[in-house]
Amino acid sequence: MADPALSTEVDAVIVGGGPAGLSAALNLGRARASVVLIDAGRPRNAATLRSHGFLTRDGVSPLELRKLARAELAAYPNVRVLDRTSVSALTADDTASDFRFIAALHGRPGGPSAVAARAVLLATGLRETLPDIPSLRAFYGMTVFSCAACDAWELQDRPLALIGETPDLAARARLIARWTDRLTVFTNGADVVGAVEEAELAASGLRVERAEIADLEGERGAVEAVRLADGRVVPIEGGFVRPRWHSALDFASGLGVDRDLDGHLIVDASGRTSVPGLYGAGDAAAPGPQQLIVAAGQGARAAAVLVHDLVGVTTAH
Numbered sequence: 578m579a580d581p582a583l584s585t586e587v588d589a590v591i592v593g594g595g596p597a598g599l600s601a602a603l604n605l606g607r608a609r610a611s612v613v614l615i616d617a618g619r620p621r622n623a624a625t626l627r628s629h630g631f632l633t634r635d636g637v638s639p640l641e642l643r644k645l646a647r648a649e650l651a652a653y654p655n656v657r658v659l660d661r662t663s664v665s666a667l668t669a670d671d672t673a674s675d676f677r678f679i680a681a682l683h684g685r686p687g688g689p690s691a692v693a694a695r696a697v698l699l700a701t702g703l704r705e706t707l708p709d710i711p712s713l714r715a716f717y718g719m720t721v722f723s724c725a726a727c728d729a730w731e732l733q734d735r736p737l738a739l740i741g742e743t744p745d746l747a748a749r750a751r752l753i754a755r756w757t758d759r760l761t762v763f764t765n766g767a768d769v770v771g772a773v774e775e776a777e778l779a780a781s782g783l784r785v786e787r788a789e790i791a792d793l794e795g796e797r798g799a800v801e802a803v804r805l806a807d808g809r810v811v812p813i814e815g816g817f818v819r820p821r822w823h824s825a826l827d828f829a830s831g832l833g834v835d836r837d838l839d840g841h842l843i844v845d846a847s848g849r850t851s852v853p854g855l856y857g858a859g860d861a862a863a864p865g866p867q868q869l870i871v872a873a874g875q876g877a878r879a880a881a882v883l884v885h886d887l888v889g890v891t892t893a894h
């Protein structure tokens with residue numbers, strides 16, 4: 578086993594230090610693998626103050642969750658973390674038989690410029706683009722969210738907005754109606770809710786508003802109204818938005834790994850991608866955005882399988 582504190586040749590490189598990557602690092606560390614975890618430090622949930630639904634940590638701040646995980650990793654000298662560092666290119670190493678991958682790094686002065694690895698886990702999460710509404714970012718993660726399972730409990734029974742420009746908007750409205758029947762669906766001028774869907778939503782008491790949105794109103798993260806371009810104002814006390822999600826995997830495009838139409842990594846039930854030795858976990862893997870505990874579970878699962886593959890065994894856990 579190479580010592581990752583000294584070596585730039587390791588059993589596993591993990592790209593991404595969210596719950597998926599951190600959980601994989603813990604489990605790989607415990608399996609005595611030499612590991613380098615590389616994290617640019619831009620988690621998708623940075624906008625929010627509280628995370629929900631993570632067993633034993635319901636309501637924890639996202640930063641605190643990462644801090645707790647990082648403290649646990651410190652007990653494993655075979656795991657090295659490179660902070661504020663990103664992988665700028667991941668390529669196949671054709672020269673050496675054992676180290677299949679080279680991760681080129683961009684990071685702090687004095688840090689390594691590249692790491693060679695027998696295996697790589699991609700746990701890079703996602704980036705998201707919100708509808709183009711001037712003040713939306715000021716409310717996102719405070720009283721406007723994207724994940725109903727994560728944040729709808731706190732907003733239940735209030736008058737809410739669902740804002741989106743994608744064809745799945747009516748389906749998301751039906752889901753959010755589980756938490757409130759005082760829901761207005763705003764398409765922001767996009768033609769994404771059909772007449773039949775609108776009638777179905779209306780039968781459940783949900784209203785569709787097709788006018789363009791001028792902006793959201795409110796103070797200090799507490800949204801109070803949607804102001805439409807035609808001057809009408811719809812009072813709300815919270816809401817959900819449907820972002821467009823993008824995987825940030827261009828740095829690995831040279832490997833030719835299979836991805837779905839949305840760009841998410843296609844993995845099998847164990848986290849293996851189409852490229853031997855390359856694994857995926859968390860939001861970066863299809864079907865895309867999920868939850869912290871799901872990402873952590875996938876990271877643990879991929880770590881176990883990675884170790885089995887390194888050893889060349891196919892036993893169950």
Ligand SMILES: Cc1cc2nc3c(=O)[nH]c(=O)nc-3n(C[C@H](O)[C@H](O)[C@H](O)COP(=O)(O)OP(=O)(O)OC[C@H]3O[C@@H](n4cnc5c(N)ncnc54)[C@H](O)[C@@H]3O)c2cc1C
Nearest residue numbers: 593595597617619621622628629664702727859860868869
């Ligand atoms: C506003 C908001 C609120 C949310 N609330 C909840 C909640 O309450 N409960 C819940 O369960 N889930 C919640 N989520 C979802 C949750 O944040 C994600 O499902 C989870 O973070 C996914 O974990 P991950 O490890 O896959 O990715 P991330 O947590 O996004 O971590 C990926 C990491 O990889 C790094 N990275 C990316 N590219 C590179 C690279 N090339 N080199 C090095 N590092 C790289 C990023 O900087 C980042 O640190 C929320 C999401 C949002 C947006």
